[in-house]
Amino acid sequence: xxxxxxxxxxxxxxxxxxxxxxxxxxxxxxxxxxxxxxxxxxxxxxxxxxxxxxxxxxxxxxxxxxxxxxxxxxxxxxxxxxxxxxxxxxxxxxxxxxxxxxxxxxxxxxxxxxxxxxxxxxxxxxxxxxxxxxxxxxxxxxxxxxxxxxxxxxxxxxxxxxxxxxxxxxxxxxxxxxxxxxxxxxxxxxxxxxxxxxxxxxxxxxxxxxxxxxxxxxxxxxxxxxxxxxxxxxxxxxxxxxxxxxxxxxxxxxxxxxxx
Amino acid sequence: xxxxxxxxxxxxxxxxxxxxxxxxxxxxxxxxxxxxxxxxxxxxxxxxxxxxxxxxxxxxxxxxxxxxxxxxxxxxxxxxxxxxxxxxxxxxxxxxxxxxxxxxxxxxxxxxxxxxxxxxxxxxxxxxxxxxxxxxxxxxxxxxxxxxxxxxxxxxxxxxxxxxxxxxxxxxxxxxxxxxxxxxxxxxxxxxxxxxxxxxxxxxxxxxxxxxxxxxxxxxxxxxxxxxxxxxxxxxxxxxxxxxxxxxxxxxxxxxxxxxxxxxxxxxxxxxxxxxxxxxxxxxxxxxxxxxxxxxxxxxxxxxxxxxxxxxxxxxxxxxxxxxxxxxxxxxxxxxxxxxxxxxxxxxxxxxxxxxxxxxxxxxxxxxxxxxxxxxxxxxxxxxxxxxxxxxxxxxxxxxxxxxxxxxxxxxxxxxxxxxxxxxxxxxxxxxxxxxxxxxxxxxxxxxxxxxxxxxxxxxxxxxxxxxxxxxxxxxxxxxxxxxxxxxxxxxxxxxxxxxxxxxxxxxxxxx
Numbered sequence: 001x002x003x004x005x006x007x008x009x010x011x012x013x014x015x016x017x018x019x020x021x022x023x024x025x026x027x028x029x030x031x032x033x034x035x036x037x038x039x040x041x042x043x044x045x046x047x048x049x050x051x052x053x054x055x056x057x058x059x060x061x062x063x064x065x066x067x068x069x070x071x072x073x074x075x076x077x078x079x080x081x082x083x084x085x086x087x088x089x090x091x092x093x094x095x096x097x098x099x100x101x102x103x104x105x106x107x108x109x110x111x112x113x114x115x116x117x118x119x120x121x122x123x124x125x126x127x128x129x130x131x132x133x134x135x136x137x138x139x140x141x142x143x144x145x146x147x148x149x150x151x152x153x154x155x156x157x158x159x160x161x162x163x164x165x166x167x168x169x170x171x172x173x174x175x176x177x178x179x180x181x182x183x184x185x186x187x188x189x190x191x192x193x194x195x196x197x198x199x200x201x202x203x204x205x206x207x208x209x210x211x212x213x214x215x216x217x218x219x220x221x222x223x224x225x226x227x228x229x230x231x232x233x234x235x236x237x238x239x240x241x242x243x244x245x246x247x248x249x250x251x252x253x254x255x256x257x258x259x260x
Numbered sequence: 261x262x263x264x265x266x267x268x269x270x271x272x273x274x275x276x277x278x279x280x281x282x283x284x285x286x287x288x289x290x291x292x293x294x295x296x297x298x299x300x301x302x303x304x305x306x307x308x309x310x311x312x313x314x315x316x317x318x319x320x321x322x323x324x325x326x327x328x329x330x331x332x333x334x335x336x337x338x339x340x341x342x343x344x345x346x347x348x349x350x351x352x353x354x355x356x357x358x359x360x361x362x363x364x365x366x367x368x369x370x371x372x373x374x375x376x377x378x379x380x381x382x383x384x385x386x387x388x389x390x391x392x393x394x395x396x397x398x399x400x401x402x403x404x405x406x407x408x409x410x411x412x413x414x415x416x417x418x419x420x421x422x423x424x425x426x427x428x429x430x431x432x433x434x435x436x437x438x439x440x441x442x443x444x445x446x447x448x449x450x451x452x453x454x455x456x457x458x459x460x461x462x463x464x465x466x467x468x469x470x471x472x473x474x475x476x477x478x479x480x481x482x483x484x485x486x487x488x489x490x491x492x493x494x495x496x497x498x499x500x501x502x503x504x505x506x507x508x509x510x511x512x513x514x515x516x517x518x519x520x521x522x523x524x525x526x527x528x529x530x531x532x533x534x535x536x537x538x539x540x541x542x543x544x545x546x547x548x549x550x551x552x553x554x555x556x557x558x559x560x561x562x563x564x565x566x567x568x569x570x571x572x573x574x575x576x577x578x579x580x581x582x583x584x585x586x587x588x589x590x591x592x593x594x595x596x597x598x599x600x601x602x603x604x605x606x607x608x609x610x611x612x613x614x615x616x617x618x619x620x621x622x623x624x625x626x627x628x629x630x631x632x633x634x635x636x637x638x639x640x641x642x643x644x645x646x647x648x649x650x651x652x653x654x655x656x657x658x659x660x661x662x663x664x665x666x667x668x669x670x671x672x673x674x675x676x677x678x679x680x681x682x683x684x685x686x687x688x689x690x691x692x693x694x695x696x697x698x699x700x701x702x703x704x705x706x707x708x709x710x711x712x713x714x715x716x717x718x719x720x721x722x723x724x725x726x727x728x729x730x731x732x733x734x735x736x737x738x739x740x741x742x743x744x745x746x747x748x749x750x751x752x753x754x755x756x757x758x759x760x761x762x763x764x765x766x767x768x769x770x771x772x
Binding site for chain 2: 092154155156158159160161162163164165166169173174177178
């Protein structure tokens, strides 16, 4: 897990801090070096089919992908935790009704829903955040509800009530700290999932718009050019695979360590 | 003739020596009992020679003359099939998705015998004393009572006619009358010549049924010999502690402090809850229950599991639902659960069965004990609270060194002491003991019980004690109320209830 943490941290730091120090921006076109080879004319990893620096574009794409993933995971965390905690805590009919809503949303083919949203409202990065977050919270809600149900009737919650603690204090003091490890571990497993979804949407041409880019778009463009300039596919692809695998490892490690 | 002989048995797990030079033997048609507190190595001594425990065993264990120690798994398997094993938890040892008949058949086939017909299976259930055996073959485990499940477990263990039956705490999960019934069953099996190796922490109980007893402590046999002799003239302190710790109904009742003015009066309490599902009918858990508790008085609420005793106690402590009825504290009506005033919360505090689950794993001992102080005694500042926590830790005989520990660093007995300290923190007049000693082993439970006796006298505490074990209640309680199917069927002074029990449910609990 340490290696995975280091890898994710290194990729994130590079994506956030490195671009200003590069000679080229992600949208700058170098007309003298279209599809340049690596280490030629000042482009360390070469350029793409219209002469944009591959390293700068990969870093920019990573930044966008990480931003989408974090934002969507955060939405999932907030909505999912609140929804699941309320359903689990009140139980009975409240629980029945709230979880049937979740079941209903689960039944929708969510990729299709996101695509319809994109087509109807046009492509916007905000919509990508919203659309992905709105479906990713379902599983989070189920996970949190299960935890709350299991905790709800534990004697220490009853003892806290007997100690005169108001409901808010019980939720804050006992329930959330005991749910948090599981929720955080699950959050870590959600991020790579969102990375994949975002890349897939962008690959289909429904994600962020040019000249802004994401790992999914880069892989798409690279796939068109793979016979001439294989690096344009391999570099963003390698970053994507590294991110997803490392995040999954972190999530799984956290789950085993915290969730007992 | 000796069926099973163990000599100089030692067991190491990694670098830790678990067992040292264990020796005992079981003769044909006889019963040998291994007795000790939890962690004394009694179960390990049983299972290690058969390759059913972790670690590396050395020494000698001969089953019908064949050496078990040092054999590899394929060589061990046919020898293991000559013994039968019954475990502590019949609820978890039976597979919930197979009928009783299927499980028995599996046990026979796994023992190497051809698949038995239905009549043979029914005969097995009949042998262990199950009524209407033919109909029971199609039952699922959850339809059976705890005692019946334990009988099925034993039927499965002896289905292939083993020469040795190894029973690991077969009675610990059962109430008093069932314990004797199960041990009587094991006695009957011995008449067919089967040898029995019994593991238990209840020395007085097994001594009535076993011929030989070996007392274990910290992985060593500290005393062994004929059962009667060990029970009547124990030589070591460990044995004496085991004899004394097991409460008995035969010992005279304790001298209890006199009781004062009425404290809590419950009148016509009903509890009904919604059934599972959207439109399921209501389920009645407690019906028309009435009782009173006076200052300094201890009332035992006894009954078999599922009789509604916990539900009733939680209703009157305002920790569970209550549908109808009236609850008065010193003559004043107690408000509903969602409108509880600090005054009543302060007066009534609970202690639950599972000591580790009643403490938040993230909170330190000091934070847990201070929780009622923070909410119910807002006049105390942080320094006064810390002083109170230290005093409480001393009072439950733990000491202030425990203040910064977390529940994972506590033993079951220590955790239960912390839970008692938390219950005492706000200075309650009544404590609710919900099976507070039943999850603990017999020595630890005995020490918790004497702590409670001391607190009862020192603080003039009233106690509402929920239990299925009358012998435990006897040492603490003035009066006894017996519940069955949600109703209080009989109540009265403890001694009168013992000498002239009126209701069948009371007689059942007394084991008569």
